Amino acid sequence: MSASSMLPQKRPHPDSKPKLPALSETERILYELIRSKQNIGIWTADMKRETGLQTTVVTKTLKSLQNKNLIKDVVNIHNKARKIYMAMEFEPSKEISGGSWYSDGSLDIEFIRILREQCLKHIERLQIATMEAIYKSIQESRVFKVECTMQQIVEIVNAMVLDKEIEELKSTGIGDFSKVPSGKICYKSLKGREGPKIGALSSIPCGVCPRIGECTPDGIISPKTCVYYNKWLSLEF
Template sequence: MASLASSRAGTGEDTPKLEILKDALYEEMIQHGDQERLYNQSDLMGLNVIPKNDLSLLLNVIQGLTADQLVVAVSDSRAGIAWRYRSREDAKKYSSLPDTETQMVFALIDEAGADGIWSKTLRNRTKLHDAVLKSVLKTLEGKGYIKDMKSVEHPNKKMYIKAGLSPSERATGGPWYTDSNLDEAFIVGLEEVIYNFVKMKSTYSRPTKQPTKGVVGRKRTANDISTDADGTPTPAPVAQGPAGGRKLPAYLPYPAGYTYYPTAREIAEFIARSGITNNTTLSEDDVQQLVDILVYDGLIEPVVVARRKGYRTTRITKQEPDVPQQDGMEEEEKRLGAEPPTNGYVEAPCGRCPVYELCEEGGPVNPSGCVYFQRWLGHD
């Protein structure tokens, strides 16, 4: 690339005018985009800084900014050669470097951004000898321009990142990793919190007591369910047994038309308000990952009502909250306290009747006089 002095001499432009145009063009580039934006020749002309759209003058100005490390040329697949600007602080860092090898290595680390770059990649791209590369990296670390980093994707690789940058979630593993190690206890605890929150918001409870003789119970409709001021359902009160003994509630699913199943955003907001994650901030996408795991495990399921995607627990038909764990349940289900598998058929007397094969109308055992049905309905 021709030097700035020779380019000025070729066009007869004086130094003061070029300096003014350089500052003006640089400021306009800052005003019209961030450091990632690429400006092609038309874009730079469109900033209305270069008088009379003088192409040779634009070339001189760009060469001057490049020499000052304020602008860097890049190859764009669509526009060909393009330019992007650097901050004045970064430009000073580049200008302070002793040689082109050091500038080249620093530029590659700078371009890698928050993902960092592997030392072997630096060696392959710069074609520098190992001893030279180690010396350059030591120089940059000594100036405080770069630092080494750990990556969960490449735990055994020596990675470097520009000083002042925080490693990306891709490198750190996001909130699920602590010191580059998967924090299983943190994940398990959050899964339990999410499961219990969804269970609380997607079921209602009632005391487990036998109905009064001759009175048939009625399941509540969507309109029967009382709500709080924010629209969330109010759980049914738990009855008190004799001598103040507390009767355990049975959890029941809400009827059709219920619209308050918790969404991923509401779950994320609940976790944020609770403060259980301490200094770790979880985004809605982070919470969605845990929700998806519970869905894949069959513990909760999505339900769409009025274009609103919420979640509810599965297998919630008249289950006691403290049922003993049964064989056949998955470890994940036992850990989260999920209810054992059941269905309406096994709840009815016929599903577990010891004399089912003898039961028929007119026989010694028949549906009309079934003592098990009378007991199940509370009529005896």
């Protein structure tokens, strides 16, 4: 996860139309079309088809709208060759961007690896840790220059449970669990115990895949056809 992609960005509410600078008729038509697609965006070929504008006109108008900071181009993980445009106030949908584990259209394996290591480190330090305690410890450690989200921690921890690296327990409120309210879900390291060190879904789940170098959005090996990846996405966190 690149630093820039994780920085909180204050944007106008999508339902409130931004104050527009002076636009030509062509700019207005193209901008209204792009904005109507909201967080899905629109491909240049579809712009030409829906507006009837020539390629050169569309290209020139898009550049002008970008210069006026009204639209942006985004990467579509399913087809990087297609340039998708959307209005500045929208963030790409998960179907377009790949979600929080993608940066600039590519799975951010390094971020996943480091976050996973940090989760395990704090679980081992705390011995018995709730999800909230793991998240708080990582935030206070300031290992990351930018803030990771609770949802990212939840997904990482659940993957580690699947990989038998940690175990999910319910606190009894006594003994080792004395600092955790009774009935609260918490986690403990399985380091040193018998069990697989790396599971089929390790690292969400691509970090240890031997074919990761060959995996592309539209290739023979792809997240769209990967059994393990689809199984992981279907989990309830």
